[in-house]
Amino acid sequence: MVHVTTKIDRADKAAIDRLGAYSAATIHEAQGRKGALDSGIKPIDRDMSFCGTAFTVVCHPRDNIMLQVAISYAQPGDVLIVSSGDQPAGQFGDVLANACVARGISALVTDGGVRDSREIRELGFPVFSKHVCIEGTVKESLGPVNQPLVFGGQIIYPAT
Amino acid sequence: MIKGDCDGVVVVRRDEVQFAIDASRERDAAEAAYIERYKKGETPIQVSNLAQVLEAKGLTVDQ
Numbered sequence: 732m733v734h735v736t737t738k739i740d741r742a743d744k745a746a747i748d749r750l751g752a753y754s755a756a757t758i759h760e761a762q763g764r765k766g767a768l769d770s771g772i773k774p775i776d777r778d779m780s781f782c783g784t785a786f787t788v789v790c791h792p793r794d795n796i797m798l799q800v801a802i803s804y805a806q807p808g809d810v811l812i813v814s815s816g817d818q819p820a821g822q823f824g825d826v827l828a829n830a831c832v833a834r835g836i837s838a839l840v841t842d843g844g845v846r847d848s849r850e851i852r853e854l855g856f857p858v859f860s861k862h863v864c865i866e867g868t869v870k871e872s873l874g875p876v877n878q879p880l881v882f883g884g885q886i887i888y889p890a891t
Numbered sequence: 892m893i894k895g896d897c898d899g900v901v902v903v904r905r906d907e908v909q910f911a912i913d914a915s916r917e918r919d920a921a922e923a924a925y926i927e928r929y930k931k932g933e934t935p936i937q938v939s940n941l942a943q944v945l946e947a948k949g950l951t952v953d954q
Contacts, residue, residue, distance in 0.1 A: 742892050746908055753915035755894050755901045761914035762907060768900040780896035810893050840893065840900055859895050885902050891892060 734797075736877035737804050739890035741784040744808070751782025768883030772840060772861050775848045779857040781838035783810040785891045787880055790843065791872035792818035795827075801876050802827060807835025814882045815843030819862035825850035832856050842883060 750758065759767045774780070786809035788801035798813055805811060811831070815822060823839060825847035831839060832854060844862030845851070851858050877889035892903045903911045928938050936942055 740905075742905065742908065746912075747892060749912050750892055750903065750908055750915075751894060753894070753912070753919065754898065755896045756898050757915045757918050758894055758903060758911050759899075759901045761918045762901075762903060762911040766902040766904075768902065770899050772900055774895065774897060777897040780894075782892065782894040785893050785902070812893065838895065840895060857895070859900055883900065887893075887902055888905075891902055891905060 734873055734875055735800060735804055736875075736889065739784070739786070739877055741806070741808070741890055747782050747784070747808070751780075766885060768840075768885055769842065769861065772842060772859050772883050774857065774859050775845065775863065776852045779838075779859070781810060781857045783808050783837040785810055785812045785887055785889060786836075786877065787812045787814070787882070787887055787889050788876045789874035789878070789880060790815040790822060791874060792816035792843070793820040793822070793866075793868050794870065794872050795820075795822040795868045796870035796872065797874045797876065798822055798827070799870070802830050802834065802836065804876065805831075805834060805836050808837050810837050811839040811841075812880075812882055812887055813839060813841035813843060814880050815841060817842045817861060819844040819864035820866050820868045821846035821864050822868050823858070823860075825854065828854050828856045828858065840883075
């Protein structure tokens with residue numbers, strides 16, 4: 732079994748820019764009131780926004796080893812979709828946020844938790860999370876990168 | 892494709908991106924037109940064309 736699929740069909744920049752010009756609410760309504768993720772997944776700063784190609788990863792709850800793998804293989808412009816069982820834990824903080832910025836990643840969206848939110852806000856890296864949590868994580872369990880998954884109540888295909 | 896902002900996050904299927912773009916443009920234009928009508932003094936009942944449906948539901952008003 733291959734855990735990490737790196738070759739995904741990314742959307743072209745022009746299409747991303749054209750869609751990204753509209754608000755999430757407008758897009759949701761315009762495409763027939765579908766595609767809305769769990770409304771509990773919110774930006775850690777209301778001025779944060781993003782639009783891009785989904786790069787998916789499944790982390791075991793309270794474990795971030797696959798998130799570190801995903802950041803290592805993601806390409807500039809990718810949006811990391813981190814499925815982690817809707818469990819609060821500090822899986823992502825300012826150090827990994829800096830790694831994302833350095834690698835040109837567009838944003839991170841997770842149903843798990845993040846911490847160092849003040850530092851991430853100051854850094855300006857868009858982070859959307861279900862939880863903010865100070866508790867640390869382990870690095871134990873492998874999981875799939877860029878396989879279809881259910882996240883926030885929606886099916887997300889890699890490169891969606 | 893995934894879009895997120897202060898209100899939330901929405902996923903758009905790749906083969907529906909162009910439709911979503913076009914429909915979003917139309918929706919924003921329609922909303923801008925509604926706002927202009929409000930600025931000119933029209934009410935939500937007028938702008939949203941609610942008179943008939945409210946009448947059918949039996950809405951009563953003391954005027």
